[in-house]
Amino acid sequence: MALLMKGEQKPKLGVFKFASCDGCQLSILNLEDELLLLGEALDIAYFPEASSRMDPGPYDIALVEGSITTEEDRERIKAVREQAKVLMTIGACATAGGIQALRNWADIESYKQVVYPRPDFVRTLATSTPIADHVKVDYELRGCPIDKDQLRRVITDLLAGVQPRIPTDSVCLECKRRGNVCVVVAKGMPCLGPVTSGGCGAICPSMGRDCYGCFGPAEGVVKGAGHPPNTSSLAKQFHDRLGLIPIEVVRRFRGINGAAASFRRESEAWAVEHTNSEGS
Amino acid sequence: MSSSDHGAFPSADLQRLLDLLGAKGHRVVGPTLRDGAVVWDTIARVSDLPIGWRDHQAPARYRLEQTGTGEVFGIVHGPQSLKPFAFAPREPLLQIERTNGGLSIYPRLPKPEKIALLGARPCDVAGLAIQDQIFLRGPYRDSPYASRREGLFVIAVNCTRALPTCFCSSMKTGPRAQSGFDLALTELDDVLLIEAGSEAGKAVLTELPVSPASETLLAEASKRIGACAESQGRLQEQAALPQALYDAYDHPRWDDVAARCLACTNCTMVCPTCFCHTIEDAPTLDGQHTERTRLWDSCFTHEHGYIHGKNIRPMIKDRYRMWLTHKFAAWHDQFGMSGCVGCGRCITWCPVGIDVREELSALLASDGRSAARRSDNP
Numbered sequence: 001m002a003l004l005m006k007g008e009q010k011p012k013l014g015v016f017k018f019a020s021c022d023g024c025q026l027s028i029l030n031l032e033d034e035l036l037l038l039g040e041a042l043d044i045a046y047f048p049e050a051s052s053r054m055d056p057g058p059y060d061i062a063l064v065e066g067s068i069t070t071e072e073d074r075e076r077i078k079a080v081r082e083q084a085k086v087l088m089t090i091g092a093c094a095t096a097g098g099i100q101a102l103r104n105w106a107d108i109e110s111y112k113q114v115v116y117p118r119p120d121f122v123r124t125l126a127t128s129t130p131i132a133d134h135v136k137v138d139y140e141l142r143g144c145p146i147d148k149d150q151l152r153r154v155i156t157d158l159l160a161g162v163q164p165r166i167p168t169d170s171v172c173l174e175c176k177r178r179g180n181v182c183v184v185v186a187k188g189m190p191c192l193g194p195v196t197s198g199g200c201g202a203i204c205p206s207m208g209r210d211c212y213g214c215f216g217p218a219e220g221v222v223k224g225a226g227h228p229p230n231t232s233s234l235a236k237q238f239h240d241r242l243g244l245i246p247i248e249v250v251r252r253f254r255g256i257n258g259a260a261a262s263f264r265r266e267s268e269a270w271a272v273e274h275t276n277s278e279g280s
Numbered sequence: 281m282s283s284s285d286h287g288a289f290p291s292a293d294l295q296r297l298l299d300l301l302g303a304k305g306h307r308v309v310g311p312t313l314r315d316g317a318v319v320w321d322t323i324a325r326v327s328d329l330p331i332g333w334r335d336h337q338a339p340a341r342y343r344l345e346q347t348g349t350g351e352v353f354g355i356v357h358g359p360q361s362l363k364p365f366a367f368a369p370r371e372p373l374l375q376i377e378r379t380n381g382g383l384s385i386y387p388r389l390p391k392p393e394k395i396a397l398l399g400a401r402p403c404d405v406a407g408l409a410i411q412d413q414i415f416l417r418g419p420y421r422d423s424p425y426a427s428r429r430e431g432l433f434v435i436a437v438n439c440t441r442a443l444p445t446c447f448c449s450s451m452k453t454g455p456r457a458q459s460g461f462d463l464a465l466t467e468l469d470d471v472l473l474i475e476a477g478s479e480a481g482k483a484v485l486t487e488l489p490v491s492p493a494s495e496t497l498l499a500e501a502s503k504r505i506g507a508c509a510e511s512q513g514r515l516q517e518q519a520a521l522p523q524a525l526y527d528a529y530d531h532p533r534w535d536d537v538a539a540r541c542l543a544c545t546n547c548t549m550v551c552p553t554c555f556c557h558t559i560e561d562a563p564t565l566d567g568q569h570t571e572r573t574r575l576w577d578s579c580f581t582h583e584h585g586y587i588h589g590k591n592i593r594p595m596i597k598d599r600y601r602m603w604l605t606h607k608f609a610a611w612h613d614q615f616g617m618s619g620c621v622g623c624g625r626c627i628t629w630c631p632v633g634i635d636v637r638e639e640l641s642a643l644l645a646s647d648g649r650s651a652a653r654r655s656d657n658p
Contacts, residue, residue, distance in 0.1 A: 034565055041565050159565070169545065177575060181315040193544070194631045195544070230539075234542055241633070
């Protein structure tokens with residue numbers, strides 16, 4: 001794993017945006033109380049969302065927000081990677097393709113016709129894909145948006161030269177630590193918490209609503225080391241016991257992290273169910 | 281049950297007990313309604329209790345019903361056992377400061393607080409006793425646990441109604457609390473029977489205006505508690521369970537349950553006896569201060585089985601087998617008792633309704649075990 005070496009100079013930080021809403025970058029600025037400490041610990045060399053200073057690389061840490069949706073971005077991310085010692089994606093768009101990955105199941109040409117008065121001006125790829133599909137990613141921070149405390153922690157770990165710890169245990173673990181009442185069991189809500197990564201502090205169930213999976217699938221601590229969550233068992237429960245019809249199960253999994261592998265497989269399985277049920 | 285050590289008072293006078301406990305410096309905590317279930321919270325007045333409510337529990341289902349009666353302890357239990365009161369979900373352990381050329385380490389202990397837990401069910405009282413064994417009686421005495429535990433005054437309520445998920449009579453932890461409580465109540469319509477189970481309980485009881493319990497009332501209590509025990513389904517023969525589970529290591533049922541299990545950790549979180557935890561350090565950006573915190577963890581997480589570059593329990597099957605076998609078999613070897621109290625929470629609060637009783641039955645079915653043996657020796 002990529003770690004920073006302790007040196008004389010402050011590590012240089014670059015923050016890069018691809019197809020995204022800027023919400024994750026704002027989470028950095030929302031650190032507020034610790035923003036000054038962050039500025040002392042890091043040389044914020046490139047962060048157009050926050051500053052007009054745009055120093056060239058190389059960068060010790062590159063935070064990347066957003067997904068790849070254009071030819072230009074497909075090349076630009078390679079340039080960012082070449083300039084970065086540690087590349088960390090921030091948020092659901094960068095780690096899974098984001099809500100804009102819904103286009104992956106649609107006809108992009110017809111979308112363009114509906115949305116833009118001059119669709120011929122729009123040059124875009126037919127898909128929205130995560131950064132890891134294009135370049136090597138060292139660390140991923142989940143969420144829509146990311147959790148600012150998790151970001152602060154990871155940066156602190158990198159600065160200290162230790163392996164950042166980014167657990168992707170289920171939302172349920174955080175929910176039960178908070179003493180919440182389970183919305184699946186007590187209210188029959190189709191909560192995605194059991195198969196979704198925590199890190200959010202179980203915000204939605206704490207407010208009495210069901211998790212919609214914005215931190216993506218729960219899995220191992222290090223990317224690839226874990227196993228996908230058991231989405232099929234939860235989907236079956238939604239359908240058999242909680243009364244969701246197949247298209248509702250599809251929509252449940254096809255949200256902000258719809259293109260994340262295990263969520264995508266689940267929604268595609270239920271899309272077949274849906275087509276079959278329409279036909280019968 | 282003899283009449284000499286039991287008192288009785290009208291349910292309408294319960295406030296006197298609350299006031300007495302308050303006067304003795306306890307914060308009274310009891311069941312309160314929140315978000316469609318009962319959760320523990322501070323009780324100032326009897327009216328804070330869920331009077332006239334009952335719970336219905338089934339695998340993956342919990343619902344409340346208003347009965348309109350004056351029943352004070354009609355709800356059997358909610359998702360929380362007594363566990364959070366001694367083994368806190370989030371326990372600050374240390375504060376570490378960087379000083380000139382070194383580190384200063386300050387142990388943190390929870391602020392001592394006297395809490396009177398009103399309405400603890402016998403299964404939960406038994407769960408607390410198991411946690412005591414783990415945190416206090418082993419080679420290492422856990423200071424934060426000890427500090428919290430010392431302040432607890434437990435008022436049990438014997439059960440006269442069992443849920444379909446209850447199996448305390450099989451685990452011999454209920455429906456009557458046998459030990460480990462300070463006071464125990466039994467609700468009989470508009471009367472509460474009360475008995476002391478400790479010196480501290482006796483001290484409270486002597487100050488409480490109660491009349492001696494009549495033989496008729498005691499007989500009625502025994503009848504109802506007995507009926508509650510009878511109404512429960514039975515679990516397998518306890519003595520045979522450990523060896524049977526060890527023998528079932530390669531049983532095909534583990535694959536079957538793994539196809540349903542979400543590894544979401546809910547069963548372990550609601551379990552009154554699960555004690556796994558993780559340690560987290562939270563340093564500030566400048567590395568000058570850090571807080572070390574203990575958090576509830578679960579044998580169903582990836583990190584729990586991650587040791588030295590390898591996950592020793594990578595699959596859900598490995599994790600479920602580890603949990604169930606620990607609870608009903610290895611716990612005996614480790615602590616000389618079962619790790620299950622029969623409260624049924626893991627059944628109710630499993631989002632897909634996995635029922636440990638069904639899993640144990642299937643695992644112990646001889647045909648499955650012989651099938652497993654066959655697969656061992658093709």
